[in-house]
Amino acid sequence: MPGKIVFQVLYTSEAGYAFTRDDLALLLAGARRRNAAVDLTGMLVFAQNLFLQVLEGRAEDVLATFARIEVDSRHKNITTLFRGNAPAGRLFAEWAMGFHLIADADDLPAGLVRVHERINLAQFDHLSALEFLSACQRSLAPS
Numbered sequence: 001m002p003g004k005i006v007f008q009v010l011y012t013s014e015a016g017y018a019f020t021r022d023d024l025a026l027l028l029a030g031a032r033r034r035n036a037a038v039d040l041t042g043m044l045v046f047a048q049n050l051f052l053q054v055l056e057g058r059a060e061d062v063l064a065t066f067a068r069i070e071v072d073s074r075h076k077n078i079t080t081l082f083r084g085n086a087p088a089g090r091l092f093a094e095w096a097m098g099f100h101l102i103a104d105a106d107d108l109p110a111g112l113v114r115v116h117e118r119i120n121l122a123q124f125d126h127l128s129a130l131e132f133l134s135a136c137q138r139s140l141a142p143s
């Protein structure tokens, strides 16, 4: 949405149980379908049972979606890193919800300074989380 104000929510959470790849695929399929319907874009990363997600779009759509996500029993301990207008506009415009699974150190996106071999999605602040999500997005094939 060029020229329009983009609202963004960024959070981390903890999976409520041991997610399988099938669980993740199911979650993602539903998210992409609903997001596409309201022109919501973003990126989701899963590593060591933690989620990191950014949602971007019109404020009312992002907030309505996040309100559903917050009460979803599939995850817990939701920590909001940022909720507000995104100064840089949409960063994930190509993705109704990009997804990157980090199963081991080889899955870490290129171009990141590796402080630890194991990534902890709960360690990020707003800007480092966005940088990490952007690096994950760059590692995805174009949609």
Ligand SMILES: Cc1cc2nc3c(=O)[nH]c(=O)nc-3n(C[C@H](O)[C@H](O)[C@H](O)COP(=O)(O)O)c2cc1C
Pocket (backbone or CB within 6 Å): 027, 030, 031, 032, 034, 035, 044, 051, 053, 055, 065, 068, 069, 070, 072, 074, 075, 097
């Ligand atoms: C980690 C995680 C990420 C999710 N991401 C989205 C999303 O991007 N968009 C979305 O519509 N639902 C997402 N969901 C699913 C919502 O929590 C919710 O189940 C879905 O929107 C349907 O809502 P309803 O059951 O109230 O109809 C996500 C759930 C989890 C656990």
